[in-house]
Amino acid sequence: MANPSLLILPGDGIGPEVMDEVKRVISWFGDKRNLAFDVSEDLVGGAAYDAHGVPLHDDTMAKAQEVDAVLLGAVGGPKYDNLDFSVKPERGLLRLRKEMDLFANLRPAQCFDALADFSSLKRDIVAGLDIMIVRELTSGVYFGEPRGIHLEDNMRVGINTQRYTEAEIERAARAAFDLARKRSNKVCSMEKANVMESGILWRDVVTEVHQADYADVELSHMYADNGAMQLVRAPKQFDVILTDNLFGDILSDCAAMLTGSLGMLPSASLGLPMANGRPKAMYEPVHGSAPDITGQGKANPIACILSFAMALRYSFDEGAEADRLEAAIEKVLADGARTADLMGPEGGTPLSTTQMGDVILSAL
Amino acid sequence: MANPSLLILPGDGIGPEVMDEVKRVISWFGDKRNLAFDVSEDLVGGAAYDAHGVPLHDDTMAKAQEVDAVLLGAVGGPKYDNLDFSVKPERGLLRLRKEMDLFANLRPAQCFDALADFSSLKRDIVAGLDIMIVRELTSGVYFGEPRGIHLEDNMRVGINTQRYTEAEIERAARAAFDLARKRSNKVCSMEKANVMESGILWRDVVTEVHQADYADVELSHMYADNGAMQLVRAPKQFDVILTDNLFGDILSDCAAMLTGSLGMLPSASLGLPMANGRPKAMYEPVHGSAPDITGQGKANPIACILSFAMALRYSFDEGAEADRLEAAIEKVLADGARTADLMGPEGGTPLSTTQMGDVILSAL
Numbered sequence A, B: 001m002a003n004p005s006l007l008i009l010p011g012d013g014i015g016p017e018v019m020d021e022v023k024r025v026i027s028w029f030g031d032k033r034n035l036a037f038d039v040s041e042d043l044v045g046g047a048a049y050d051a052h053g054v055p056l057h058d059d060t061m062a063k064a065q066e067v068d069a070v071l072l073g074a075v076g077g078p079k080y081d082n083l084d085f086s087v088k089p090e091r092g093l094l095r096l097r098k099e100m101d102l103f104a105n106l107r108p109a110q111c112f113d114a115l116a117d118f119s120s121l122k123r124d125i126v127a128g129l130d131i132m133i134v135r136e137l138t139s140g141v142y143f144g145e146p147r148g149i150h151l152e153d154n155m156r157v158g159i160n161t162q163r164y165t166e167a168e169i170e171r172a173a174r175a176a177f178d179l180a181r182k183r184s185n186k187v188c189s190m191e192k193a194n195v196m197e198s199g200i201l202w203r204d205v206v207t208e209v210h211q212a213d214y215a216d217v218e219l220s221h222m223y224a225d226n227g228a229m230q231l232v233r234a235p236k237q238f239d240v241i242l243t244d245n246l247f248g249d250i251l252s253d254c255a256a257m258l259t260g261s262l263g264m265l266p267s268a269s270l271g272l273p274m275a276n277g278r279p280k281a282m283y284e285p286v287h288g289s290a291p292d293i294t295g296q297g298k299a300n301p302i303a304c305i306l307s308f309a310m311a312l313r314y315s316f317d318e319g320a321e322a323d324r325l326e327a328a329i330e331k332v333l334a335d336g337a338r339t340a341d342l343m344g345p346e347g348g349t350p351l352s353t354t355q356m357g358d359v360i361l362s363a364l
């Protein structure tokens, strides 16, 4: 049987640097665990714009549709800030999400014990935190029409449309309930049903799906503004949080920051099953392209490596191998391995990106 | 000259309880500081629905348009959760905001020194925190058309429209820049210009207003998701935050929770100047109707009293009297006065709502 295929899109900024360490980890699994992948590589974001004048070439899009999983680094940078909206680096990422139909964005917010003191929150509020945010990723105000800026009586008007069909809400809800069953069996759904009709439909459909097929899962609803408050006040009350594209963008970043170590957080974006049974999938770290530290060997590769661990778990059904990789990372952290972003006030010499890769490979 | 007029709308839940203490404070200013107000009172939210079948009667709306300032308690409660969208308690509040054209919602997130330990964040991250969020309050996805739930090919579709004109953005921006000049002269504007065209227009107009009339104010822009992160990571980097209606709803609640004491936070919603030069204005605490503690005398009246202090400052140009009231509150807190929501793990007997009113009046 052919090896499973991976398309690597390192992207911009620190993307290529952290992806170099992921490539070494991938090779290790091929050499040592008999888990070989066919790896190809291509451009996305500003890097694709520089080469082709578009943030994602059609050929790259076609490749992404064919492989078993895409690994993405990061997109964007100040160099591209003044590009036209239609060719901004972000459009490459959004095109991948939309055309691969990756509707379920899984964003774990997990606080590593060895790093709990990095949080701006008190240790007891965040130690042991383990939330999974399921964000709808292919619809809502990110993609709704009509949209744009036009003139009305000589005045500019900016418009975007929040639009959800019941089918879109249903499949995101199912993803959340399925995940909850493998965790603490609790879903909290967040919207603004007190203000937005799209939020009323969201709440109704989530409730219907729950009653029909997931009555064993504990379901609650919360307005998104209260959700932001509760995340700050007492985040451990949550297990799985289900929310839409825009609220998910903001709430998942808020949740990510609670853990204190953005350089540690991976994500998975999953779509429908392909012919081989695997879901369409893209994996990427939650952090951005970090132009301020690009090219200095300072970036923390762990979020990107943990994204590959999510690929092992969700695309390749290799949960035990994912556990192995995550355990190796917990071990090096417990042993005190730290990149620059993880240095406390006590100081010390941080590991470079490559050195962090080295210690993780040794721990494996 | 006639006394300035106040319309008090206590609303639902703990609204009436906290408003009782505000009324005593108002009387004190009349008796002791020669600052008498003509006070009338009416219903809003569920209370109005119970009496009239609508969450805001037309007569109440007309009164609100005539007075110098409206003081609102809180709206909503479980009793009203299943009402039709069009008569929910929230619609009363939204109608007041929209018809009074209260476009600038000022939400201070201030951490009281005596209460810094109540925050879930570390003391040094929040002690001395003093942010002012300026949220656009009359437009955006809260009010944009088309909206609603309809059927397409037998499938329900929920729609809301995010819509901003340049005039709407401009007047909110001016409010933020004007405020910044009286503070630390720094505005950070938040949107999702990387994803939404309405965010691009927002950024463009804010930049234009800045260049034309406020070049002396320091202006920065941030994506709203990063804004949520930065609020959690290092909130003291901000002075004035300017944002739209929906982002403002979420980010201001997130910021409020950083301070650890929601029962302490007031807000002002300001519109255009009336014939007498005073702005249309409504003042309300940030906390909700708190059905869980309603009628038990446990509610903290400080947020509502501080909202009256904002009225003194922004509607009646009585900054020195507002300072006096705020100082009295800081003093009682420093002296250890605590309602139930402010009790630490060390315990003790909390003050009732009325007792907190008592000590504040004595301090005055």
Ligand SMILES: CC(C)[C@H](C(=O)O)[C@@H](O)C(=O)O
Residues within 6 Å of the ligand: A090, A093, A094, A249, B194, B195, B225
């Ligand atoms: C880069 C940007 C388009 C993206 C988003 O808004 O979805 C990012 O913030 C994210 O959360 O993945």
Ligand SMILES: CC(C)[C@H](C(=O)O)[C@@H](O)C(=O)O
Residues within 6 Å of the ligand: A194, A195, A225, B090, B093, B094, B249
């Ligand atoms: C009660 C609700 C309609 C309101 C809003 O969403 O604006 C509230 O959350 C607020 O922030 O004042």
